[in-house]
Amino acid sequence: MKKILTASALALLIAGCAAAPTIDSVSAAAPLTLSVDGQPVLPKLHPFHSGKLLYVPARALLEYYPVELKWDNAHKKLSLTTNSSRSVLSPGSSAMQVQYTQTDGGYKDKLEGPVLLKEGHVYVSAGTVSLLTGAEAKPAASGDTVSITSGDVSTSVRVLKEPLAIAAGSSGKVKLYTARKEGSTYKGFILEVNGRKYSFNWESPRLVSYPPELHYADVDDDGKPEAIVILSLGTGTGISQEEVHVVKPEVWKELAVPTAEKAASAAVSSRITLDNSDVVVRLELAGAAPSKVTLRLPGRAGDGGLDHFGTEAGIGAVTHYKVVNGKLKAETSVNAGIEESMGTLMLDYKAGNGGMVLDTIRFQPHDTTEQYVEKEQ
Known part of the structure; x- marks a missing residue:
């Protein structure tokens, strides 16, 4: 379906609509x-x-x-x-x-x-x-x-009066609004919890297919639920990015949360080498449950060697956050080379250091790469 592309706004009224084909039948119900x-x-x-x-x-x-x-x-x-x-x-x-x-x-x-x-x-x-x-x-x-x-x-700066998201399980009492929308960007957000509202200066693209997510759960285990806002930052070929905000509504304080990419990069060391005609990807994962994973890609050394695959795995091209059973979790991709994804790093967060910190991290291969996992400890 073809659509008119966005441009700078112009606002000229329709004038002089004289005789032309008119409607033939219209509902007689009260005017909408x-x-x-x-x-x-x-x-x-x-x-x-x-x-x-x-x-x-x-x-x-x-x-x-x-x-x-x-x-x-x-x-x-x-x-x-x-x-x-x-x-x-x-x-x-x-x-x-x-x-x-x-x-x-x-x-x-x-x-x-x-x-x-x-x-x-x-x-x-x-x-x-x-x-x-x-x-x-x-x-x-x-x-x-x-x-x-x-x-x-849209290019208007209209403030949305309808919420962008309502947290499931909150009986409609936890809502997220945009403070302003300007062109293809949300400029600031308003969080409402139990009738109280507070503004935050977060910004994100206005992506109709990827609306903001809102959760209400006690992710830091202090006995009081937090409002968790997940914003899409954009998608493309081999790329998808989100950001997460965790707010304690009783004091309107936002907890520090390391991004999935930053947390995973700090917890994972990697090395890519050639073994005759094979490419070998080794991962060492720290965290509460350390582990090691080796993937052997048979016959791939001829596909450009280390110039193509690099010497270390790439982390974070595709990142998503979610709240499951009251826990904040994230998924972020592991790539060998520019766009070849080996699998996903699964992160669990916990409370610590005045905010949220990484708890556990594990590697999950794709269905298409599981066959290459050589050794897992």
Whole structure:
């Protein structure tokens, strides 16, 4: 599915919407209201259902998306322009023409339903909103509001009133909000615990597919639960990074937590050598339960030798945190060479030194590398 790319925000109103194909059938239910990221917008323009499709005013895009809307009254067309593309919608048509602004390329997209004109305003279906911007438009639980969740393409600085996350098992009393969203970044967060709120200056990308996680558990074993916030910092080919924050809500103190990469690098020593045609990866793991692991990669010495594999294993390309049975845990990858993952280091944290420290660490090979484990102690 092709989407318009993000650009600097422009906000021109649609004007002069004269006679053009109009809607044929609309639900006669009470007017719906519209919200974007939990805040009411465009109070005079109401979403509606036409047949089985939900429609929202095209002007809603200006509330969160960097696009210029311009109505061509002579040709009865609405253009949506960013610095990378121009899309054209025609009331009555179920197709959208897209033209790249920097090249001669373009394409035509089929829409889930026709563009509609109602009382001088252009409306598009919820599916078209998603196609254009990646945002999600759907009825809220109340049934009287259509909510647009803008995802990671917004350029507004609207403060989200709806929580980004609610901790499981907290009876809805532990919530996480963003203090502000600016472009593709969350600028600060607000943590709410039992009705009390406190702001933190953490920042993270606004990744719609990887929302923040929130847990509520006594991870330092002091008899009082902590709020644990896990933020995604980004993903890519062979890379995935997260950061974790552990907060004692009774005093709003954040506990120091060494990153999984830092803790693992301090606890693991490694050596990569060549043995005739084989590549041998040796790991020595410290911690509460020390261990040693050797992986032998048969016939791999010819794949560039140590110039390709290096002399030490790489740690931390892929890192994830989680809370399991009241314990803070992490997983971080072990690579031989730039992108060849041998397996995962499994970390358990415990209380210590005024914060959280590494307790145990163990190596878990992948299904595809388990056959290469030569010796384990």
